[in-house]
Amino acid sequence: MTIVSDTISQDPEAKARPMRINWVRAAPWLYTLGLFLVWELLVIALDTPVTVLPAPSRVFQAVVQYWSAIWKNSLQTLFTTTLGFGLAVGGGLALGLFIGWSKTIYAGLYPLMIGFNAIPKVAVVPILVIWFGIGTIPAVITAFLISFFPIVVNVATGLATIEPETEDVLRALGARKMDIMLKVGIPRSMPYFFGSLKIAITLAFVGSVLSETVAANYGLGNMMSSAQSQFNVPLVFAGLLALAVEGIAMYALMAWIEKRMTGWAHRSTMAN
Amino acid sequence: MPHLVSIDDVDMRYGGAEGTLAVSGLTMRVGKGDFAAVVGPSGCGKSTLMKLVTGLHIPQKGTVIVAGRQVTQPVSIVGMAFQNPTMLPWRTTLENILLPLEIVERHRHRLRANRREYVGKAEHLLELVGLKGFGAKFPWQLSGGMQQRANLCRALIHEPDLLMLDEPFGALDAFTREELWCVIRDLHAAQGVTIILVTHDLREAAFLADKIFVMSARPGRILREHRVPFERPRELELMYETEFNDLVHQLHGEIASARIAA
Numbered sequence: 001m002t003i004v005s006d007t008i009s010q011d012p013e014a015k016a017r018p019m020r021i022n023w024v025r026a027a028p029w030l031y032t033l034g035l036f037l038v039w040e041l042l043v044i045a046l047d048t049p050v051t052v053l054p055a056p057s058r059v060f061q062a063v064v065q066y067w068s069a070i071w072k073n074s075l076q077t078l079f080t081t082t083l084g085f086g087l088a089v090g091g092g093l094a095l096g097l098f099i100g101w102s103k104t105i106y107a108g109l110y111p112l113m114i115g116f117n118a119i120p121k122v123a124v125v126p127i128l129v130i131w132f133g134i135g136t137i138p139a140v141i142t143a144f145l146i147s148f149f150p151i152v153v154n155v156a157t158g159l160a161t162i163e164p165e166t167e168d169v170l171r172a173l174g175a176r177k178m179d180i181m182l183k184v185g186i187p188r189s190m191p192y193f194f195g196s197l198k199i200a201i202t203l204a205f206v207g208s209v210l211s212e213t214v215a216a217n218y219g220l221g222n223m224m225s226s227a228q229s230q231f232n233v234p235l236v237f238a239g240l241l242a243l244a245v246e247g248i249a250m251y252a253l254m255a256w257i258e259k260r261m262t263g264w265a266h267r268s269t270m271a272n
Numbered sequence: 273m274p275h276l277v278s279i280d281d282v283d284m285r286y287g288g289a290e291g292t293l294a295v296s297g298l299t300m301r302v303g304k305g306d307f308a309a310v311v312g313p314s315g316c317g318k319s320t321l322m323k324l325v326t327g328l329h330i331p332q333k334g335t336v337i338v339a340g341r342q343v344t345q346p347v348s349i350v351g352m353a354f355q356n357p358t359m360l361p362w363r364t365t366l367e368n369i370l371l372p373l374e375i376v377e378r379h380r381h382r383l384r385a386n387r388r389e390y391v392g393k394a395e396h397l398l399e400l401v402g403l404k405g406f407g408a409k410f411p412w413q414l415s416g417g418m419q420q421r422a423n424l425c426r427a428l429i430h431e432p433d434l435l436m437l438d439e440p441f442g443a444l445d446a447f448t449r450e451e452l453w454c455v456i457r458d459l460h461a462a463q464g465v466t467i468i469l470v471t472h473d474l475r476e477a478a479f480l481a482d483k484i485f486v487m488s489a490r491p492g493r494i495l496r497e498h499r500v501p502f503e504r505p506r507e508l509e510l511m512y513e514t515e516f517n518d519l520v521h522q523l524h525g526e527i528a529s530a531r532i533a534a
Contacts, residue, residue: 188362
């Protein structure tokens, strides 16, 4: 009797375990799939013309059909974006540390930066074209300009919010400004810095594609604008898809770097 | 006995000539090896006193002399601990404790070559405060009381002549606080360090200190100086004795009238 009841009670559990699906892990894929399904059904149901909204199946068809163009232009956009982003990381970190160093510099430069950030970058591209001609350089610079601001602000914030007690403890020991920056300020601003990279990388794509659309012979922006002028709407959407994929991939990379570099910040907030 | 800290007729005003006067005519002396407590109504300039002694603020009038030298810049012979333990979360507890050694001039150049010796010292301190074996933990893995113990180790690692404590136990529960009183009592006895404790807790002052300074309301000055008569070593039981309670009662009365006078 006992043997029988044992096998019965254990059986469903043993069977259920390998069947279990991790819904949280699967969710991003399922939701994306769901979006494409709804989109496809809507296009069929409303009978939308392909020049207005192509169905995802049509977009994927365009991806296959124009693969070499999409691949080449994607690489170009990835190149300009990453280069601009890289410059923004270097420059933003340096300027952020500079601004966070003293209250006077902070007070003086901050309004200037806000004003600069408020300028629509699309208005800046023609100026860049006058200076550098069309092509890669304006795209890199636009990506740089647009992604620079969040990095500076975040690094400066990290430095500006050092606890006064920590500073007192160290200054009473004879610490110089440089010591406090190296021992406390810079490590402390790192979570802010790595957090800002996620925002900055997506903005960098906005900048580079914007510039490519207005003034370039290569890149996804250029490809989409010429596809649009030929009413090749599926190719426009294929370009958008390529951008979304690049954006997600780079964002994921930044999130991974953030986690690797400043894991303590996540754990310490969890512990509190 | 020579005085380690002597403050003479000091005025300290914040924010220019029209700013608030935090302390005025402040005079006090603390002998070497003494345990002094400073109590007073809130806003009486106790924290200003901390900053004057450590050289974080330079007074407009009067002199502050620490270890025979007039204070004109931060003095690195002082260790400080605040109510907020301010452990750096990216460093382990041990690395946090070693931090002052990376700053203080006479240690920072020796640290790399003599790391083993310094780590040994830090571990000895951890053992003294009852945190043996916790050096590798990060501060956020420790409880509030444990962080405050580590904070004391950090304040003591560079062997300061003077330890300044600004309400270090204010944020802790009653039992943890009493435990840490004993830790501080034993540290004082073992290390022979001079301690100035700024506190709101009168029982804490009476239990720990040799001398209690009562400050007036702002602008702060010393109203009275009490010599605490109880023998050392003191046990927590002391706090239930009549003389102890009389002293606390008297301190309480003095601070209450100082508040009214303000």
